[in-house]
Amino acid sequence: MLAIVISVCLVTDPAICRNERIPLAINVSPNRCAMSAAPYVARWTGEHPDWRVVRWRCAGADEKDI
Template sequence: MFIVLYACLIQAPATCREEYINFSMEVSAPLACMTSSQVTLAQWSQSHPQWRIGRWKCVPADRLSHDI
């Protein structure tokens, strides 16, 4: 399972990027990923203070290339 997040620079909101975080979670548990990933997102946000997370989703690894 991957967390795909879309983040934009705080000082330049038009500058955005997608990030992919490998998240250890069973493929059959997308709801668990959505709730458990909050800690991972907070850690990413803390280590990237110049970026603001706009949206995010959980994507199984086998569907990653189709969801981008």
């Protein structure tokens, strides 16, 4: 199973950043994940206005960030 990993930084202090995961409910290929990620990232951004998305990627849902 894949998840969309978004790297976000605080709007008021861009030095404070973290990774957030959006697990996908369905089992999709990495290409399909990449093609369908934009609406999920947009929804997360709308729900978290204090954070700015700086990048995103698809990764295994259980993969730990390095």
